[in-house]
Amino acid sequence: MTTDPGQGHQARVIGDASVDWFLALGETTGPDAVSASYLWESIAAPMLSPIAGGSALVDDIVRKALQLRIGDQGSVVGGSLPDQALKDPNWPELVRTYSVWKLVNRRIGSTDRVWRMERFLGWHPPDSVVEQPDSNWTDRRKACLYIEDANLHFRSHAASWQEALDAGADHIVVRQTGNLGNGELWDEAIRLHADRLTLVCAVGDLRREGAPIGKPLSWERTAQDVVSGIQNRPELAAARRVVVLLAMSGAVIVERDGPSLVLFDPFNQEGDWERNRPGIGFGAGSCTLASLVTEFTCNPDNPDLGAAAQMGLMSARGMFDGGYEASRGTQGWRLEFPADRVAGLIAGGEAAENPFQVAEIQNRMGWRLFETAFAGSFRDAAHHIALQGERAAGQEIPIERMGGWSSVDRIEIESMRSVRNIIAEYLATSRKGRPLNLAVFGPPGSGKSFAIKQMAKELTTGGARISILEFNMSQFRNVDELPAALQRVRDHAVQETLPLVFWDEFDCALSGHELGWLVSFLAPMQDGIFIEAGNPRPIGPAIFVFAGGTHATMDSFRRRALELPSTKATDFLSRLRGYVNILGPNPDGPTDQTFPLRRAMLLRAILSGRSPHIFSRENLRIDPGILNAFLDAPKYLHGSRSMESIVEMSALHGALRYERSSLPAIHQIALHVDAEAFMNLVEQEDQKPA
Numbered sequence: 001m002t003t004d005p006g007q008g009h010q011a012r013v014i015g016d017a018s019v020d021w022f023l024a025l026g027e028t029t030g031p032d033a034v035s036a037s038y039l040w041e042s043i044a045a046p047m048l049s050p051i052a053g054g055s056a057l058v059d060d061i062v063r064k065a066l067q068l069r070i071g072d073q074g075s076v077v078g079g080s081l082p083d084q085a086l087k088d089p090n091w092p093e094l095v096r097t098y099s100v101w102k103l104v105n106r107r108i109g110s111t112d113r114v115w116r117m118e119r120f121l122g123w124h125p126p127d128s129v130v131e132q133p134d135s136n137w138t139d140r141r142k143a144c145l146y147i148e149d150a151n152l153h154f155r156s157h158a159a160s161w162q163e164a165l166d167a168g169a170d171h172i173v174v175r176q177t178g179n180l181g182n183g184e185l186w187d188e189a190i191r192l193h194a195d196r197l198t199l200v201c202a203v204g205d206l207r208r209e210g211a212p213i214g215k216p217l218s219w220e221r222t223a224q225d226v227v228s229g230i231q232n233r234p235e236l237a238a239a240r241r242v243v244v245l246l247a248m249s250g251a252v253i254v255e256r257d258g259p260s261l262v263l264f265d266p267f268n269q270e271g272d273w274e275r276n277r278p279g280i281g282f283g284a285g286s287c288t289l290a291s292l293v294t295e296f297t298c299n300p301d302n303p304d305l306g307a308a309a310q311m312g313l314m315s316a317r318g319m320f321d322g323g324y325e326a327s328r329g330t331q332g333w334r335l336e337f338p339a340d341r342v343a344g345l346i347a348g349g350e351a352a353e354n355p356f357q358v359a360e361i362q363n364r365m366g367w368r369l370f371e372t373a374f375a376g377s378f379r380d381a382a383h384h385i386a387l388q389g390e391r392a393a394g395q396e397i398p399i400e401r402m403g404g405w406s407s408v409d410r411i412e413i414e415s416m417r418s419v420r421n422i423i424a425e426y427l428a429t430s431r432k433g434r435p436l437n438l439a440v441f442g443p444p445g446s447g448k449s450f451a452i453k454q455m456a457k458e459l460t461t462g463g464a465r466i467s468i469l470e471f472n473m474s475q476f477r478n479v480d481e482l483p484a485a486l487q488r489v490r491d492h493a494v495q496e497t498l499p500l501v502f503w504d505e506f507d508c509a510l511s512g513h514e515l516g517w518l519v520s521f522l523a524p525m526q527d528g529i530f531i532e533a534g535n536p537r538p539i540g541p542a543i544f545v546f547a548g549g550t551h552a553t554m555d556s557f558r559r560r561a562l563e564l565p566s567t568k569a570t571d572f573l574s575r576l577r578g579y580v581n582i583l584g585p586n587p588d589g590p591t592d593q594t595f596p597l598r599r600a601m602l603l604r605a606i607l608s609g610r611s612p613h614i615f616s617r618e619n620l621r622i623d624p625g626i627l628n629a630f631l632d633a634p635k636y637l638h639g640s641r642s643m644e645s646i647v648e649m650s651a652l653h654g655a656l657r658y659e660r661s662s663l664p665a666i667h668q669i670a671l672h673v674d675a676e677a678f679m680n681l682v683e684q685e686d687q688k689p690a
Contacts, residue, residue: 387620
């Protein structure tokens with residue numbers, strides 16, 4: 001890097017720099033290689049590549065982004081790394097990190113190959129700090145000062161940063177990694193420039209330091225948890241703002257003196273986007289940081305941090321999706337950070353469609369992002385989603401999908417993700433001594449089994465070997481039939497597949513005794529054994545899903561169970577590790593506003609499965625009156641099964657549009673809805689949004 005003070009807008013970059021040494025393995029190297037002699041003859045030799053990291057990487061990206069945005073008006077003042085540091089892996093005066101890189105599939109199932117980090121080997125701290133103040137900081141007008149504080153020697157070495165802090169800048173951005181809000185550097189920055197100070201940190205650091213920010217369940221909960229986590233730490237909240245990065249899925253901007261913002265991908269919560277892309281997102285945070293610094297430098301009087309964070313997140317995804325770049329130089333092959341590509345995205349270059357939305361965070365119970373981000377009503381959104389699909393019409397609304405199941409209800413999403421997290425932890429446990437016990441409730445026809453099966457399908461695509469078994473307890477004549485069912489579960493476990501077992505209608509009566517089955521499940525749930533012909537049999541690893549048949553919610557089941565001491569309900573409940581209430585297409589009560597959205601997504605799913613020919617690309621061809629009837633029917637008598645039945649009875653074979661003439665006879669419709677109300681809605685076309 002060169003020092004170029006220039007004129008006009010300026011950015012100054014100081015702080016902990018590093019040299020990141022990448023050991024890039026060829027296709028035939030690594031732990032799966034057949035023999036050392038084979039490797040000796042292989043032409044796919046490992047590459048050892050030095051990458052300028054830390055403050056040096058941010059400096060490089062910002063320099064190139066400013067050149068693209070404002071040409072030679074922009075300048076970056078920073079210190080260059082010594083040439084020797086990029087040649088000697090043991091150079092003692094800088095942080096050195098070491099990692100292994102491999103060619104991996106761009107996405108799971110794809111054939112494209114890109115360079116990504118496979119594993120991080122560790123790092124070595126510098127022996128001392130040698131960075132000196134840069135005398136070229138000549139014009140602090142319209143300037144941004146960026147400080148990389150990696151919790152190393154730099155933060156306590158005042159000679160390296162005191163002059164820069166004394167000179168000040170219009171905006172000061174500090175990235176801290178570990179031990180947030182501490183150190184001599186931070187104390188001095190708060191004392192001198194709290195009103196112009198922006199802290200950037202990763203949500204993982206906040207969690208490690210005790211902030212009660214749960215694993216991602218809903219965007220609303222994550223956003224509120226982050227705001228609370230910052231506000232409860234006075235040393236952080238003293239800054240003008242704190243930007244918390246949520247991997248490559250979003251960010252939360254916590255403002256001290258104004259409304260806080262959440263940037264979110266409606267279709268991917270924290271960690272979701274990366275899940276089907278192998279590798280580690282090394283350098284993603286630097287992309288977003290560089291975008292913020294570029295925006296502060298170009299628009300110091302009125303920076304648009306929401307837009308800057310969006311561009312930064314898109315550039316991070318672009319960097320990771322395309323991988324690092326391999327090039328041949330005088331010293332042979334080497335890997336390089338794709339700085340030109342990242343800078344181009346930050347500067348507003350062509351990129352894939354921007355998926356990120358920005359919304360103000362509300363500090364109240366039950367807050368939904370829909371209310372902040374979407375201009376219309378839930379009913380308006382349902383109409384658009386039914387006709388055009390989730391991505392085309394519902395971008396502002398967080399939508400959770402697991403296989404073919406989807407939901408927009410915050411409580412339902414949080415419950416399903418919580419159960420998925422519990423299952424994922426169980427799958428990751430090497431020793432599974434007993435089954436994992438879960439429960440799912442919902443009205444008849446709500447799709448309880450479907451939701452869990454779709455979750456299992458998603459986990460299967462991630463590599464888990466899951467087999468599904470179903471037993472309806474209402475069809476068991478007596479308790480003597482249970483061991484045979486458990487033996488089938490045991491057989492699947494022996495075959496090294498993980499059985500996911502639905503105990504449907506587990507809350508039905510046994511020999512006239514209400515909730516009589518609960519006692520029989522206590523030993524299998526707790527000890528992982530059952531008795532067959534007087535002999536104990538181990539069940540092995542399994543996931544038990546107890547699906548309610550007579551109770552629509554966990555609260556209803558719990559209240560009734562506790563009224564019957566003989567059922568051992570307390571023991572049964574204590575063995576459950578999670579539950580979910582599935583809402584279904586009918587209103588969950590007078591305050592339920594999201595049921596039209598659930599109906600819209602369910603209708604599209606049913607029609608796309610049974611009659612894909614009535615779709616033109618993503619657009620559903622349907623009579624507006626029929627759509628109104630499906631969305632606004634007072635009640636589906638058998639839940640989602642009633643919606644499916646009306647579609648199945650309709651004459652759609654060979655049709656290109658769902659016409660009124662396609663509907664079944666009114667007496668057939670009456671089996672599933674109030675037929676008169678349904679047909680009245682069919683006749684009312686004026687309910688659709690403008």
